[in-house]
Amino acid sequence: MKKFIIPVMLMFSGSVFSQVSVGTSGQENNKWTFGGGIGLGFGSNSAFYLQASPRVGYRLTNDLEGGVVGSVSWQTSDYYRSTMFGVGPFMNYYFARSFYLGANLQHYFINYKDKYYDYKFNKEETALYLGGGYMQRIGNNSFMQIGVMYNVLWKEDSSIFSSGLIPNIGFVVGL
Template sequence: MKKFIIPLFLAISGAACSQVAVGTSSGNENRWTFGGGIGVGFGSQSAFYLQASPRVGYRLTNDLEAGVVGSISWQTSDYYRSTMLGVGPFLNYYIARTFYLSANYQHYFINYKDKYYDYKMNEEEDALYLGGGYMQRIGNNSFMQIGLMYNVLWKENSSIFSSGLIPNIGFVVGL
């Protein structure tokens, strides 16, 4: 399964980057950006995790971008099942197309079911992620972003999340 999924994700991201780069011309200044990230995980007790976070942005200046990001994740194992949907605005500031600073607000809708204790929970939670990272060019106007974010609204005993620190990897096309 892993031998199939990893090449599939690489092919999809490469195709998306090449399609946008071919359609871009120097005379037509498009300020819209598109991107996001995809995550897959496996663990013990038949644990499986799938996550997608598409984003649409608009370059306010050459170095400042604002937009909307969504996220959906699905987790399952022998003991629990969880679905989480999030949506909110983001703001990115780019430094020489090598580094970026980011602010991202997300409102999450969480549905959790414990299979062992037959416990169900529907919650909502807010997160304000602040951070930044490194950008690597992968095409004409396409970049891979690798960074670290911290949820400044995270509270240890009242959050559904286990930590406020979030590593992230994503792609953006249109910069």
């Protein structure tokens, strides 16, 4: 079970923290940001993974942004089928236009079915991701983010996820 979670979380982390914010430097009154990420994966045994993570935020100051992020993922293979929904608030603090600190609280609803053993379970889990990283400017209002987040609520013996550490690469437009 946990062996399939590691690649899923790596794909999930890259897309959940990928952000596209709408806004232009000429419109300082527009403090709303919108965006999200999409993940797609294929593997052995007819494995298929699809994930989407929409988000909406509000710039409280030029350097502080808060909002809500959601996620939905669907996975299937010859041996299992799983759906996972998540929702929660996030907060990002940007400093020196090259670094960021972030917090993201997600509550997940997981539905899993093992096709081989005909085993099913439904579970809920909460994750509090804290972390940060480096931002590289790639355009006028565009940045690439490279960082790492850690789920401070993760427990090895009771979590559906195989690790609390989540590397992330994402993009932000409009900061």
